[in-house]
Amino acid sequence: MARISMGYSAPGFVNLKSGGACPQSSFFPGVFVNRMKMPAALRCVRMDEDDISSPPLLTFSSDYLANSIEVREWESGKSLDTIAANQGIKIRRHPPTGPPSHAVGPFEFRLENEGNTPRNILEKIIWDKDAEVSQLKERKPLTMISKTLENAPAVKDFIGALKASYERTGMPALIAEVKKASPSRGVLRENFNPVEIAIAYEKNGAACLSVLTDEKYFQGSFENLEAIKNSGVKCPLLCKEFIIDAWQIYYARSKGADAVLLIAGVLPDLDIKYMTKICRKLGMAALVEVHNEREMDRVLAIDGIKLVGINNRNLETFEVDITNTKTLLNEERMQIISQKGIIVVGESGLFTPEDISYVQDAGVKAVLVGESLIKLEDPGKGITKLFGKDISI
Numbered sequence: 001m002a003r004i005s006m007g008y009s010a011p012g013f014v015n016l017k018s019g020g021a022c023p024q025s026s027f028f029p030g031v032f033v034n035r036m037k038m039p040a041a042l043r044c045v046r047m048d049e050d051d052i053s054s055p056p057l058l059t060f061s062s063d064y065l066a067n068s069i070e071v072r073e074w075e076s077g078k079s080l081d082t083i084a085a086n087q088g089i090k091i092r093r094h095p096p097t098g099p100p101s102h103a104v105g106p107f108e109f110r111l112e113n114e115g116n117t118p119r120n121i122l123e124k125i126i127w128d129k130d131a132e133v134s135q136l137k138e139r140k141p142l143t144m145i146s147k148t149l150e151n152a153p154a155v156k157d158f159i160g161a162l163k164a165s166y167e168r169t170g171m172p173a174l175i176a177e178v179k180k181a182s183p184s185r186g187v188l189r190e191n192f193n194p195v196e197i198a199i200a201y202e203k204n205g206a207a208c209l210s211v212l213t214d215e216k217y218f219q220g221s222f223e224n225l226e227a228i229k230n231s232g233v234k235c236p237l238l239c240k241e242f243i244i245d246a247w248q249i250y251y252a253r254s255k256g257a258d259a260v261l262l263i264a265g266v267l268p269d270l271d272i273k274y275m276t277k278i279c280r281k282l283g284m285a286a287l288v289e290v291h292n293e294r295e296m297d298r299v300l301a302i303d304g305i306k307l308v309g310i311n312n313r314n315l316e317t318f319e320v321d322i323t324n325t326k327t328l329l330n331e332e333r334m335q336i337i338s339q340k341g342i343i344v345v346g347e348s349g350l351f352t353p354e355d356i357s358y359v360q361d362a363g364v365k366a367v368l369v370g371e372s373l374i375k376l377e378d379p380g381k382g383i384t385k386l387f388g389k390d391i392s393i
């Protein structure tokens, strides 16, 4: 099988060559491209069929490339943002740079939102995350992380835990979120002890836990994730991050995550396919999050996805509407979901037993809940209040 490998040529740039051992032969001979403008799937790590612990040399099967519309678009000069926009994604991965787009007489200017101003909070988060991940990767290259994975504790079965809970209680399985703050609500809980909260959630019937790791906007951290993992909590853990680079999946795994979040409103199909493949190789689950019908249809068309989250919160406007879950789960889609054995997770804005019944009737088998639990004096007891019954027994 022909493989493409990347050799670094200049900071931020790669020289695409074919066959790791044969640097000058053809696939993309001597092509220099801006690495930051490439889809994540083409950017960072090895896609070797059998070995995921190897050094960060990227390899792709030629079949994979030949079948990918996005790769062909990218080869023909389309930028990552254009490819994403063709899939309805409005979030740009980086601040656009380049000359001002308007000239009037001797003046050149850029209209607001045409230049380096993020269009909304999600775009701002993604731009900041991109800079953060670039720095972290320099400090902890994949080779270093891969070494730590050799002795890492086994991954826990995230989807299995959701199914078991649903079967046991007859109610949506709970993914309880360890969330100190959010951009839409500010600080949700001053007295925040992540391990205590995690233990209380588990004791009161949570099937899995979601741990926010973004520091800047959510006051979360990978230390929190690691501390919960090491506390003896048995629930599988979702690393709640803004993943834009496959390196982050390996990093999350090294910090104890059993599952990661992939946001369809940020990641084009090729990235989702590539990242879910990495998750499978690492034994992790991927919760692929959608907010609108287009994202839902894109994700349902991708093979191998087993967990889909419907976020009732619009991450660009912060508007929350739980009827979104019902809108997205129409009859036609429910048929695909059941044929493919997908578990649907209802996310955000769930506060009462009526809300839980509403999304359950719409077709979800799990829910992801943060605010309504974390704001209570006793977040563990909040679970019984939220479900209208004790789901720990």
Ligand SMILES: O=C(O)c1ccccc1NCC(=O)[C@H](O)[C@H](O)COP(=O)(O)O
Residues within 6 Å of the ligand: 121, 122, 177, 179, 182, 183, 184, 185, 311, 313, 315, 318, 347, 348, 349, 350, 368, 369, 370, 371, 372
């Ligand atoms: O919660 C936010 O304000 C937010 C803003 C921007 C991007 C993501 C955001 N939240 C992530 C989530 O979707 C929620 O943390 C999760 O679904 C739980 O929601 P909730 O029960 O409403 O706290």
